[in-house]
Amino acid sequence: MTEIETTGESAVEQAGPSAPPAGLDVQLVHELIEKARRSGVSLVGPDGLLAGVTRTVLQTALDAEMTEHLGYEKGDRTAGRVGNHRNGSSPKTVRTEVGPVRLPVPRDRNGSFEPQIVPEHARRVEGFDEAVISLYAKGLTTGEIAAHLAGI
Template sequence: MDSLIKDAVKSGTPIDGADGLLTELTKAVLERALQTEMTHHLGYESRDPAGRGSGNSRNGSSPKTVTTVNGPVDIAVPRDRNGSFEPVIVPKRARRLGNINSVVLSLYSRGMTTRDIEAHLEEVYGAKVSRELISNIT
């Protein structure tokens, strides 16, 4: 994380936005948490000899885009060979994290239409959210 901050300062990376520091930090935190969950699930660290012959092991990762209050974040979700890994921090099939539902409900309760909310989320968070999804949340 320290290296992300140093690189951002050197390159003049903005704090927010799609390519901003907050997006990169969110990605790093989520991916580290997912790796920790995988280690707990398997019962051994990555590349640990104790995992040999255990019947299950790491099997790469799958790309996933999740919408956070800082905008969309592309992450790599680890997989296991048996397909039994069920992440908690970023659940399977979840596409929205954090308070994004609360943001939508708050805007709706203040009288914004689904079109207004759609435009606001794209403008402020860089998140493309359909009107149907907004209707489902509200």
């Protein structure tokens, strides 16, 4: 069980008086945590709430990038089949602060789509490397960092 599950406090309650990031719906966070608790879903881990939220955010961003690239919404039949269009997806696993996340990265017929949120050939989402460097700078050995990452 995680600390949140054992203490009964939500992450927002533990965070203290600091203000949430702009645009964050605190009530939504409370509802997600409570739903996860009722369902028996862990907050961390490969099938945890944080990995699911991260996957959803990244997938939504990739879909939005494709929509902007092509100039029409997914499923829009008025766009027709003239020019470039969606052409399935390719699976990709990226490493994030909450663990590995598997994503279907959308493709286009011309092969000209280059995602920005999860760039081609990148295996880590921005911020992961900074976390490892920070742990190393704090004096942890590479073995301790590997053990820490395996634990989380």
